[in-house]
Amino acid sequence: MSDTKVFEASPEAKGKAKQLRLFAMLAWILAMAGQVFAILKLISDETLVWLIVAIVVILILAITGSTLWKKANRLDPASEKDSTRFFIQNQLGAIMGVLAFLPLVILILTNKNISGKTKGIAGSIAAIAMVAAGITGADFNPPSVEKYTQEINEQNEVAKSLSIDSDNVFWSASGNKYHAYDNCQHIRGKSLSNGSIKASWEEKGISELCKTCQKKAAKSAVPEEVIE
Numbered sequence: 258m259s260d261t262k263v264f265e266a267s268p269e270a271k272g273k274a275k276q277l278r279l280f281a282m283l284a285w286i287l288a289m290a291g292q293v294f295a296i297l298k299l300i301s302d303e304t305l306v307w308l309i310v311a312i313v314v315i316l317i318l319a320i321t322g323s324t325l326w327k328k329a330n331r332l333d334p335a336s337e338k339d340s341t342r343f344f345i346q347n348q349l350g351a352i353m354g355v356l357a358f359l360p361l362v363i364l365i366l367t368n369k370n371i372s373g374k375t376k377g378i379a380g381s382i383a384a385i386a387m388v389a390a391g392i393t394g395a396d397f398n399p400p401s402v403e404k405y406t407q408e409i410n411e412q413n414e415v416a417k418s419l420s421i422d423s424d425n426v427f428w429s430a431s432g433n434k435y436h437a438y439d440n441c442q443h444i445r446g447k448s449l450s451n452g453s454i455k456a457s458w459e460e461k462g463i464s465e466l467c468k469t470c471q472k473k474a475a476k477s478a479v480p481e482e483v484i485e
Contacts, residue, residue: 258478265407270459277325281350284322286370288357291315294362302375305430309382312361316386319357323350323394327419329463342399350394358387412454415466419474424453428463435463437470 264273291314298306325351335346345352362383366376412435416423419437426435429447436458437443450460457463 259289260462262404263408264334267456268401272331277329277332281297281325284318284325284377285353285357288315288318288322290382291318292357292361294429296363298480300365300368300371302372305375305379308379312358312379312383312386315357316360319354319390320393323354323390326350326370326394327396328415330396330450331400332459334402334405336402338403343399345397347396348394350392350396351391354389354390354392354394357390358383362387366374410457412458412464415471416454419471420477421466421470421474425451426454426457427451428457428461433461433463434465434467435475436467441467441470442474443469 293309295315297310298304299311301308330347335343337343338447344421362380365371365380365383366416369377373378413423416419416426416437423435426437427439427444427449428435429444429449431447432444435454439449439451450457452460
């Protein structure tokens with residue numbers, strides 16, 4: 258059995274993370290383009306309804322980008338050793354969420370050519386959308402190389418103590434635990450993935466051994482003379 262040292266994302270995980278980040282950036286670019294269009298064409302009393310529609314579309318794009326970005330970070334996390342990169346990489350969703358609305362909010366509230374009613378309605382909706390995008394984009398429990406290293410090493414130690422092969426565990430597409438036995442009652446009859454504990458973490462974010470498998474492995478690990 259192999260012990261995991263410092264966590265390093267696999268080439269497959271890095272490739273998928275890169276793809277997700279590209280889609281996230283595309284969503285943010287479209288959100289920014291929507292904001293520019295709203296600023297240039299929709300800030301008026303006559304187009305209030307369309308301005309609200311544009312705000313909703315921008316919010317959807319901003320949240321989509323943030324969601325994809327956070328998924329990418331979980332596949333290929335930053336290291337806490339580089340504090341600047343760690344902060345920017347994990348909180349970029351919040352930053353982009355705010356930037357997707359801040360200029361629009363300012364220009365709505367400072368525009369002298371629209372009525373107070375339009376300012377109140379559009380400004381309030383845009384401000385709420387900005388806060389929603391910022392909160393949704395923020396990562397309050399950001400992943401890191403150090404956290405992953407600790408979690409995976411801890412699980413490898415658990416497996417080692419129970420004589421479980423940490424390179425040969427099982428998990429299902431819908432499960433949230435890895436299993437030492439492919440005939441475990443909780444995954445019997447399901448389509449299974451097989452690999453190392455590290456692989457289960459990368460593919461599904463799984464960081465806990467099935468309790469049933471743990472009990473079975475613990476029982477198997479008891480010496481025969483002790484049982485007798």
